Amino acid sequence: xxxxxxxxxxxxxxxxxxxxxxxxxxxxxxxxxxxxxxxxxxxxxxxxxxxxxxxxxxxxxxxxxxxxxxxxxxxxxxxxxxxxxxxxxxxxxxxxxxx
Ligand SMILES: [Zn+2]
Numbered sequence: 001x002x003x004x005x006x007x008x009x010x011x012x013x014x015x016x017x018x019x020x021x022x023x024x025x026x027x028x029x030x031x032x033x034x035x036x037x038x039x040x041x042x043x044x045x046x047x048x049x050x051x052x053x054x055x056x057x058x059x060x061x062x063x064x065x066x067x068x069x070x071x072x073x074x075x076x077x078x079x080x081x082x083x084x085x086x087x088x089x090x091x092x093x094x095x096x097x098x099x
Contacts, residue, residue: 005093006034016089040096042089049084052077
């Protein structure tokens with residue numbers, strides 16, 4: 001559940017996807033125009049979730065998986081990562097950094 005820290009409006013899946021489309025990592029609330037950032041917790045979760053991609057690339061190698069199947073697995077991994085990242089979006093009113 002992602003709510004704007006200013007107007008407390010619940011963001012839709014599409015609103016949350018906008019966070020990843022912006023390069024600066026900040027996005028304006030579609031309801032009150034307040035600037036919102038990805039929270040520290042969500043940034044950490046995103047980092048972990050992104051690990052799924054290299055895993056789908058490397059894990060099948062010892063099993064000699066046929067290439068088309070391997071590529072399908074990678075594509076499914078990328079789709080899973082994108083959906084999970086958007087689902088896990090939590091908003092913060094200020095920029096938070098992972099140190
Ligand atoms: Zn708002």
